[in-house]
Amino acid sequence: MSRYQSLIILGGLFVIFAILSNRFVTPGNLWTILRQSSVNLCLAIGMTYVILTGGIDLSVGSVLGFTGAVAAKLLKYGLSLTAFGVVLQFGVLGASIIALIVGLAIGLLNGLIITVFSVPPFVATLGTMTAVRGFIMLWTKGYPITKLGETFNFIGSGWILGVPTPVWIAAVITVVASVFLRFTRFGRYVYAVGGNERAAVLSGVNAKRTKLITYMISGFLAAVAGLIVTARLDSAQPNAGLMYELDAIAAAVIGGASLSGGKGTIEGTIIGTLIIGVLNNGLVLTGVSPFWQQVAKGFIIIAAVIAERIGKGRE
Structure with a gap:
């Protein structure tokens, strides 16, 4: 039961929402859940x-928003080099690569702050989150790029x-x-450092x-998510990615990752992500207020952490 509790929760939510809404189990809605969960x-x-290394990254939502805005602005307006009187134009591939490099660089910055200066991950990434959110406003001047x-x-x-x-x-x-x-040495090192x-x-x-x-991996994948969101909306919004870090943390923790490090799997994270996706979609279809969705996710995170602590104590 302890090993498969997240899978049991996913199945339970699926059955409940299938009963409450006849629109839940339809091909279109299931693809919507998967697309949003991606x-x-x-x-x-x-x-x-x-x-898994015992850290946390609160900046992923801001990185998502910033990298999406970087790709959108480069794609639509290019990059003006005033000193040389030149405007560089970018295609989809070029703008996307630059956005991914920016995400990688922000992840590198987070890692350097934490490893070189021994700043706690929570504080370091909280500061980066705030700074990058400000860069989004500076880059877009507060207006969407469509x-x-x-x-x-x-x-x-x-x-x-x-x-x-x-x-x-x-x-x-x-x-x-x-x-x-x-299956790699690096993967074993990740578990060893967190354990x-x-x-x-x-x-x-x-x-x-x-x-x-x-x-760096976290920053890079946040940039990938930023490209997907921006492309899907056909718009880079200044407030894109707000509170996305909450869903990411919730998915990992619900999937069995321990906030103290050393425990967790990608497979568990997939199940945790689907739980969040099904929960968000099901609550919308059943007419529940978006504000209650935040309340529900908050309590789910607390419950998952408590369950993990209880299990760890028994071990």
Whole structure:
């Protein structure tokens, strides 16, 4: 029961909402759940890597918003180099690559602050979250950037072989992340650092480098999520990504990741993400206020942490 509790919860929610709404179990709605969950899954996988090392990344929502805005502005207006009197124009590929590099750089910054200056992850990423949110306003001047073109929109709203593009992107990321975590030396280092950092260091593991890489992964995947959201909405909104870090943390914790580090799986994070997706969708279909959705997710996180603590105490 303890091992499969998140899967049982997912099945229970599915049955409840299927009974309460006849629109829940329809092909269109199920694809909607998967498409919406794809964004959170990208964030949650990066968050899982960070949590496994005993850290936390509160900046993923801001990184999502900023990288989406970077791609949108470069795609629509280009980059003006006033000193040289030149305006660089970007295609979809170029703008997307720049956005991914920006996300990677912010993750690197988070990792350096935490590993070099020994700043607690909560404080470091809280500061980054606030600063990056300010950069979004400076970059967009508080206005949305819209009409980005059909080619870019395909990233968020297209279909490939009858499956939404975001689902394909999330699936590829999931497979790669799971393989790296389960079958590589780096994956074992991640678990070792989170389980007992001192023992890992004494065993020859470079704990600082391992943590640094996990924050870079988190920043990169937040940028991927930013591209998906911006492409799907055909707009880069200044407030994009607000509170997304809550869903990412909730998905990882509900899926079995321990906030103290060293415990968790990508498979569990997938189930946690689907629980959040089903919960959000089901509450909307049954007419529940969005404010109650936040209340429900907050209590779910608390319940998941309490269950994890109880299980750990028994062990």
